[in-house]
Amino acid sequence: MGGAERGTLMRIDRQRLEEAFEALGKIGETPKSGLTRLALTDEDKRARDQLVAWMRGAGLRVSVDRMGNIFGERAGSESLPPVMMGSHVDSVPTGGKYDGQLGVLCALQVIRTFNDRGVRTRHPITLVIFTNEEGARFQPAMIASGVMAGKIALGDAYNARDRHGIRLVEELERIGYLGPEPCAPRPIRAYLELHIEQGPILEEEGCTVGVVEGIVGISWSRLTLHGVQDHAGPTPMRIRHDALAAAADVIRAVRAIPGQVCPEMVTTVGRLEVSPNITNAIPGRVFMTIDIRDPKDKHVTGALGLLARAVKDAASREGVLTELERSWQVSPISFHPEVVGAVERAAEALGCRSRRILSFAGHDAQYMATLGPSGMIFVPSRHGRSHCEEEFTSMDDIEHGANMLLLAALELARQV
Numbered sequence: 001m002g003g004a005e006r007g008t009l010m011r012i013d014r015q016r017l018e019e020a021f022e023a024l025g026k027i028g029e030t031p032k033s034g035l036t037r038l039a040l041t042d043e044d045k046r047a048r049d050q051l052v053a054w055m056r057g058a059g060l061r062v063s064v065d066r067m068g069n070i071f072g073e074r075a076g077s078e079s080l081p082p083v084m085m086g087s088h089v090d091s092v093p094t095g096g097k098y099d100g101q102l103g104v105l106c107a108l109q110v111i112r113t114f115n116d117r118g119v120r121t122r123h124p125i126t127l128v129i130f131t132n133e134e135g136a137r138f139q140p141a142m143i144a145s146g147v148m149a150g151k152i153a154l155g156d157a158y159n160a161r162d163r164h165g166i167r168l169v170e171e172l173e174r175i176g177y178l179g180p181e182p183c184a185p186r187p188i189r190a191y192l193e194l195h196i197e198q199g200p201i202l203e204e205e206g207c208t209v210g211v212v213e214g215i216v217g218i219s220w221s222r223l224t225l226h227g228v229q230d231h232a233g234p235t236p237m238r239i240r241h242d243a244l245a246a247a248a249d250v251i252r253a254v255r256a257i258p259g260q261v262c263p264e265m266v267t268t269v270g271r272l273e274v275s276p277n278i279t280n281a282i283p284g285r286v287f288m289t290i291d292i293r294d295p296k297d298k299h300v301t302g303a304l305g306l307l308a309r310a311v312k313d314a315a316s317r318e319g320v321l322t323e324l325e326r327s328w329q330v331s332p333i334s335f336h337p338e339v340v341g342a343v344e345r346a347a348e349a350l351g352c353r354s355r356r357i358l359s360f361a362g363h364d365a366q367y368m369a370t371l372g373p374s375g376m377i378f379v380p381s382r383h384g385r386s387h388c389e390e391e392f393t394s395m396d397d398i399e400h401g402a403n404m405l406l407l408a409a410l411e412l413a414r415q416v
């Protein structure tokens with residue numbers, strides 16, 4: 001970008017972005033201004049239909065792939081791989097209006113701005129909306145970008161079932177988004193995703209935006225403890241094999257793992273199922289999940305070793321049997337220096353207060369980074385909160401983020 005152009009930086013139309021945000025936020029809105037828009041529900045369909053209408057209105061060539069991912073392409077001056085920008089429009093139950101759809105709407109607004117200004121780029125620019133990012137309805141999370149990156153088999157994704165036993169592929173078909181395009185690895189010039197931070201760091205440090213350097217590694221484990229179910233009265237303490245007592249030892253140990261491995265690590269036991277779960281029986285069986293996240297693979301491996309030892313110790317103390325299995329794992333990724341650089345230059349050009357930051361939440365960008373140079377822009381989350389109705393980001397911060405997305409996309413797509 002030349003010095004002359006710097007003086008008159010292109011900016012998005014804030015009012016138009018706000019209007020789109022308000023209109024889309026009505027679809028699946030909760031009474032407290034949050035959002036319930038689970039993947040592939042009627043609400044998701046209505047949000048998709050609205051976006052497709054807006055994309056067509058912006059002159060984009062819209063296509064849908066076999067996982068229901070939606071693409072809207074703005075042609076480049078040459079037939080080259082596209083700069084992709086986007087995120088997701090599904091939400092968790094009683095979630096917020098910023099997680100996901102903000103990235104889609106900012107990308108749309110960037111394209112509308114290019115149209116208004118008659119901007120031409122060498123590379124095409126493609127808006128992408130990924131299916132079922134949250135994993136709230138179908139597991140795992142980021143399932144559709146996972147298929148696109150060749151990391152999850154299409155058949156496995158189709159067979160994912162929600163808690164009512166409905167298959168993902170049935171729902172794709174029902175809402176009319178089982179598209180014809182292959183969902184497979186494809187060349188990209190770059191992938192850019194704007195997203196809320198979902199943590200407190202940017203707000204604490206008074207930053208408007210975050211230049212995301214990468215995403216931490218995530219490991220999920222499942223543990224089942226088999227004790228002996230018995231009467232809570234006549235069974236003396238000395239002969240008990242209490243699955244929940246052993247589980248409590250494991251939970252405490254999991255909580256202590258970051259202190260032994262790395263201060264940046266986070267560990268969570270988020271799900272616990274106790275059987276028979278009644279007042280007057282010693283628990284015979286407990287199921288739990290363990291979520292471990294860290295910027296370094298070797299730390300995750302170290303934590304898994306400590307977890308295995310804690311499980312063994314707890315089992316032998318209480319005399320219970322255990323089954324520990326790893327259910328899902330993604331390695332940490334570093335975003336591409338060229339894209340991180342473009343995002344950082346955009347922040348500087350706009351005079352934004354920014355810092356480099358790591359994402360501790362998974363995003364579609366994690367899989368897209370395996371297809372080509374990728375990067376993310378974070379905007380602050382008030383009080384660090386997300387996945388709740390209180391989720392909020394100020395329009396000033398959003399505007400800065402969207403303008404950074406615009407400048408970074410322009411640099412990567414090579415304006416002509």
Ligand SMILES: [Zn+2]
Binds near residue numbers: 133
């Ligand atoms: Zn998200």
